[in-house]
Amino acid sequence: MSEVKFSKEHEWITLEDDVATIGITKHATEMLGDIVFAELPEKGSNVEKDGTAGVVESTKAASDVYTPVSGEIVDTNQAIVDDPSKINEDPEGSAWFFKLKMKDQSEMDSLMNKEEYDKFAKESAS
Amino acid sequence: MEIKKTSLNKLHQSNKAKFVEFAGYEMPIQYSKGIIEEHKFTRSHSGIFDVSHMGQLFIYGDETLTEELEKIFPLDLKNLNQNCSKYSFLMNEDAGIYDDLIITKIEEGYLIILNAACKDKDFEILSNLLGSKFRMNLDNDRSLIAIQGPKSVEILNSIINGVDQLNFMTGNWFDSDNQKLFVTRSGYTGEDGFEISISNENAEKFVENLIKKGAQLIGLGARDTLRLEAGLCLYGHELDINKTPVEANLKWAISKSRLSNGGFIGSKKIMNQIQDGASQIRVGVKPEGRLIAREKTKIFDDTDTQIGEITSGTFGPSVNGPIAMGYVNKEFSKVDTKILLEVRGKKHPANVCALPFYKKNYVKGVN
Numbered sequence: 001m002s003e004v005k006f007s008k009e010h011e012w013i014t015l016e017d018d019v020a021t022i023g024i025t026k027h028a029t030e031m032l033g034d035i036v037f038a039e040l041p042e043k044g045s046n047v048e049k050d051g052t053a054g055v056v057e058s059t060k061a062a063s064d065v066y067t068p069v070s071g072e073i074v075d076t077n078q079a080i081v082d083d084p085s086k087i088n089e090d091p092e093g094s095a096w097f098f099k100l101k102m103k104d105q106s107e108m109d110s111l112m113n114k115e116e117y118d119k120f121a122k123e124s125a126s
Numbered sequence: 127m128e129i130k131k132t133s134l135n136k137l138h139q140s141n142k143a144k145f146v147e148f149a150g151y152e153m154p155i156q157y158s159k160g161i162i163e164e165h166k167f168t169r170s171h172s173g174i175f176d177v178s179h180m181g182q183l184f185i186y187g188d189e190t191l192t193e194e195l196e197k198i199f200p201l202d203l204k205n206l207n208q209n210c211s212k213y214s215f216l217m218n219e220d221a222g223i224y225d226d227l228i229i230t231k232i233e234e235g236y237l238i239i240l241n242a243a244c245k246d247k248d249f250e251i252l253s254n255l256l257g258s259k260f261r262m263n264l265d266n267d268r269s270l271i272a273i274q275g276p277k278s279v280e281i282l283n284s285i286i287n288g289v290d291q292l293n294f295m296t297g298n299w300f301d302s303d304n305q306k307l308f309v310t311r312s313g314y315t316g317e318d319g320f321e322i323s324i325s326n327e328n329a330e331k332f333v334e335n336l337i338k339k340g341a342q343l344i345g346l347g348a349r350d351t352l353r354l355e356a357g358l359c360l361y362g363h364e365l366d367i368n369k370t371p372v373e374a375n376l377k378w379a380i381s382k383s384r385l386s387n388g389g390f391i392g393s394k395k396i397m398n399q400i401q402d403g404a405s406q407i408r409v410g411v412k413p414e415g416r417l418i419a420r421e422k423t424k425i426f427d428d429t430d431t432q433i434g435e436i437t438s439g440t441f442g443p444s445v446n447g448p449i450a451m452g453y454v455n456k457e458f459s460k461v462d463t464k465i466l467l468e469v470r471g472k473k474h475p476a477n478v479c480a481l482p483f484y485k486k487n488y489v490k491g492v493n
Contacts, residue, residue, distance in 0.1 A: 036441035
């Protein structure tokens, strides 16, 4: 599996062969607060880089989830729809959002590595 | 304009509050545990709320003040006992609501608790209506602390002996630590609890004492989920200048004796609406599944006709599901009516439901 990459919209992504797994970062969940609702893209649908690919809602507000890369959705995580609090518990592990089959793996190149993201998250929070 | 801070601001900071601006004040939306934990803690133990941004309006006067206030509020104030509180409204001639409030008859006159965002305008309106006959003080030297939840009576009574003898919606002056506190048994969470009016300089120490006894600070986020579960209105959401108490389904708050003769501002409209029914009415809304319908979500019937709008919607931590309130055309206001909510371009099924979502635990009478 590839190194974890991160987007400016606070998604994380890993790549295995041509299938990417995408979720939201721990930093994102800390900003959102308690997550109580998750909506995921439909299996078989196509999503475009930086386009919306779901919604999360906290007790306070709704926020769009973006996809950092383009592709066809091949799997979604029903467990976080059934129990959205799992997203707060393990955002960068078992609470992944969706898997997609990438069209253009070079889209990974512009994303941040962990060190760059941590710095970005710290700066955007202050 | 510079943001205002309550006397507990430092204490909020040291308790790792996340702040938001609310009605010109820097207020804690939540602390480190988060809204759901704070909500549940209030329901099971005791939560402390800084509501010092709300207005504490003291109006001093005798029986003539009561007469003048009866021309404004739809209440039987003549027969209201001293130290008893009533929920009421400040209205315009069309019964549009300027503010909802709690008014308590005290020895010296009345104490009215006003919403933060409305208090300055309320003061102006009331000053114009009452003229200069009565001394009015929108007291900025006092903080207002609410303590809510089943353990609150024990905790507060250990600091202010005797508050356990207060009935719901009554209050009194108490002495504690050589200071005068006005305590009412009331609140806005659906739980038993109290609101304490205390001088600014003593507020922080008082709250630290409550924390030592086991209560915890709770932010405005949980205050909103708690009041919504309890089916209570929030000004600026369920209530505004374009809504009347009848439409808001709050006619219980209008004293019966005042309905026959009127004589208060807005009485004509209210009497007409009670007779003919209001065209729209506030209802509880329970979305199916986990969908959350926020404020301004459009409500439709099954023929694609818009029949109303959501005014508040969130996730209810104690209900463990989504909850909302809104206004619908009266023919759709019956409990169990099927409605549709348009969220992100799609229509989702929901039901009109009875309020509250969460059963109240008020203490009706201890005496």
